[in-house]
Amino acid sequence: MKLYIAEKPSLGRAIAAALPKPHKNHKTHIELANGDVVSWCIGHILAQANPEDYDIQLKKWQMNTLPIIPEQWQLKPIYRTRSQLTALRALVKKADEVIHAGDPDREGQLLVDEVIDYLKVSKTKKEKIKRLLISDLNLPAVKRALKALKHNSEFMPLSISALARSRADWLYGINLTRAYTIQGQKSGFNSVLSVGRVQTPVLGLVVRREQEIANFISKPFYQVLAHLQTHQNEGFSAKWQPSEHCQPYCDNEGRVLNKALAENVIARISDQPAIVEDINTEKKQQSAPLPFNLSSLQISAAKQFSMNAKLVLDVCQSLYEKHKLITYPRSDCRYLPKEQFKQAPAIVKMLSQSNLPAQPLSVKQQAENADISLKSKTWNDKKVTAHHAIIPTEKSANNLTLNPFEKNIYGLIVRQYLVQFYPAYQFQQTNVTVNIAKGLFTCRVNIETEQGWKQLFPANKKEPHEASNNQALPALNKGQALHCKEGVLIEKNTSPPASFTDASLLSAMTGIARYVKDASIKKVLRETDGLGTDATRAGIIDLLFKRDFLKRQGKAIIATETGIALINALPEHATLPDMTAQWEATLTAISEKETSYQHFMTPLTQTVTQMVNSAEQQDFSCLPKVAFKPKRGKKKFQKHTVKKAS
Template identity: 75%
Template structure:
């Protein structure tokens, strides 16, 4: 008997639909006519054991018991899904061959692997397990996946990476939450100080940003614009901006902005009615290829900018589009590339979109599937690929507003792969006026290419990708010029401005901070490592981490801004800096990625982490928590006895 083990019932049913009929449907599994069986987990059906499962003495929180480091890690059944685990146990025992059909990511790999390992099957049986990778629940895609089974052993590094993350979260969350909570109690703070290796540095980012805003003092600065005509007496053709010289540095800030008004006023007087010589001229034709399709984080950022949707909502909508409507491929993807094999479905997908009644029909009709963008790159594919529309037609499917908006974002990002490059002429002019240096630049669009799908209107001017959008304001035109040509400065203009404080985080910018965490890392070497690697958390976990901080009353919303609560600020101020900075956890994320790519080992990650936790537990005993409020926020459940169902134990099991 072949046994297919899916991560969720929806995936299991999609697999069964592609297998021979007739079939017998049961609540826990589906029997095929040939005797094979499709069954499923219901998400996680095993969890890390609690400290008291290792030793009853650990049920009571004591500083002298820390750190708690299991010598032999244990899993235990989750009570609400215990019956499904029992069914799987019997099926695994009967099976001659097992097909692992977890979701195509790090967590999906571990989720089914740990269930199989929990049943302690023989090495011989384990060596024959196959891996079924499905990112599209529609019948043709599932059939293709069933014909492309791979050895499950090929994905062992991915599973080990997820296992290391899971155990790291347990070690860090359990030990530090207990240590800091116990210290907080000594100063009269009688609530749980929940700490996690990802959530706490993220909270630290928000707290520090708000502190920067509160401490910010706006300063005036001055610019000088030269209004240039081709000849004296003619109309102004363009403007150029003054570039302060080295001699002006004492009067400028670190960003080169002039702080002394009299200096700028003097420049305005000097250039009045003066000749302006073209000292340098560059005109270059540039091309900009279409931005890559979305991974989850980039989709969440775009949706936050355009529709003010938070990360958790976007993820929930994506799950509905994937599981319920089957209109998109697997959404929890961290990859922005597509396998070349997918090109075979491109024409069918585009044709389906072109025939739909949605606003994407005309862009689809203009797409050229003979064009192959940089998105198709097998070397960049891991366990999953970018989020794209499936071959299923959206016609006759009722989508709510959120679902329609997200679907159309995904569709547009896919369709632009079949549009030509955006081409423009970049012109830069350097001028010498009365001994001062001025410059001006202009961009003239020659071919809109994929940009035709991104209208210039202020409301929709966002989501192309990573700043690859057209300018919100129309740029000035610079007439044809030659180097050495003498023009005329009609007059100078003093432009007074003020420095602006940093902006509070929003859903979009907080996600962007998590994906580009290197900007917030202080260590130069770590910054280099992280610049082109994973950020804080993963695409699959970021929405949950942000949502968790809101649920714990550490974050709150003020309009579109995300700010820390009084308790959140107090917690960050009380913790040692090491726990609140992204440096350490960002480095861990890089190592976890290296494990999944066979560039690092489980031991090379876990041993330093254990040493770090040990040091931090000791440091907690020396840390002063006097700044915490004496009256804590009211928890949703009583934690006076620190029983299993207290917020502490519930939260630290999710300590990422």
């Protein structure tokens, strides 16, 4: 008997639908006509054991018992899903062959692998386990996946990476939450100070941003525009570029802070001859953006529809599991396997019959104008991991009832897929340098020559810049004489950094290298290395809101009094993304066979030990004095439970 173990019932039913009928449906599994069985987990059915499961004395939070570092890691069944684990135990014993059908990511890989290990599957049987990778729950896609089984051993690095992440979160969260909570209580803060390997640096990003805003002092700065004319009285503007001699009067972004200097430039150039020192015209093009992974979809939805990350993920799960309109959504990849290109004509044809509206072109128009002979750079087997980019399936949405959120997210995914079949956006860029009274003035003008994929997107409504690339430029030649009619002073003020929003906080977590201070750590990070994974970032942000560390002010995400106090009380390195970003990069390296589990866990354990030992030296007096609140109508104190922090 073959036993298929899916990650969840919906996936199990989709697999069974592609296998021999008739079926016998049971609460815990489906029997197939040929005697094989499809069963499932219900998400995680095992969890890391609690400290008291290792030693009952550890139930009490005491500094002298920290750090808690298990010698032999243990898992325990989750109470609400114990019956499913019992059913799997019986089925695994009967099975001649097991097929792993967890979701196609590192968490899905570990989720089924740890069940197989917990049930003590024999080494012989384990060596024969196959891996079924399904990213589209529609019948044709499932049938294709069943014909492309791989050896589960190929995915062990992915599983080890997830295991390391799980244990790291336990070690860091359990030990530091206990250590800092105990110290906080000594200062009168009688509540739990939740600390996590990922959540705390994310909170640190928000707190530091708000501190920057609070401490920001706006300063005026000055620009000079030269209004130029040709002998034919054709005009255009160019912006002054301060020379090296002017740098003492500029800030670190090259903005002139001295008004007298700018006014002196205006006096020198007004009603003066000018000459075109250089002119360069180039043909340029911009390829279509890649299809979405989860983070880029969440960022786009936050910008366009003000949807938070958790809502986007929930909507994606509905589009994937309930409606079967999109492929697996918890993806960190923006590329597609070359094999998938064979499905493109069917998908585009289905979309060309869509009745869903969109701006500026309906989905039907987007698909009808697509050229499926074009093949963008997204089809690249070398850049596809265990999962691929999020794209529409071959199933039509015409007869489905979608809520507004589902329509919006599906529309984004469809458009991002269809632009792969549009030509590049093309434009002609002209850069002009003009010399006036020995000062250099420049302007850049872009002229669109082919709209290409940009015809699917609403026009950019940004304000044009002074001497911008939107102005009309007369015909010019190098060495041409011009006349500077006048210089114009433009006074502006430096602006504070903007508060984080859903979009910008997700963007910061995704490309964390921008916020890392340590140059040596920054060097090893890639542009895509981040805090958390695509699948966990929404949950981390949501957790910070639930724990009252973050709150919303309109679209802005700001820290609460407790969140600010916690970051100020913790050691700086616990609140910075540097260490965590490096750990995330190492976890990725484990999944790509570039480093080992031990290489990650040993330094992490040492760091946790050092941080626990130094906890007593931290000053928690800045925390608000909070007592346990009794439940309404009861005199007993409300108990606080601590989830495993991440």
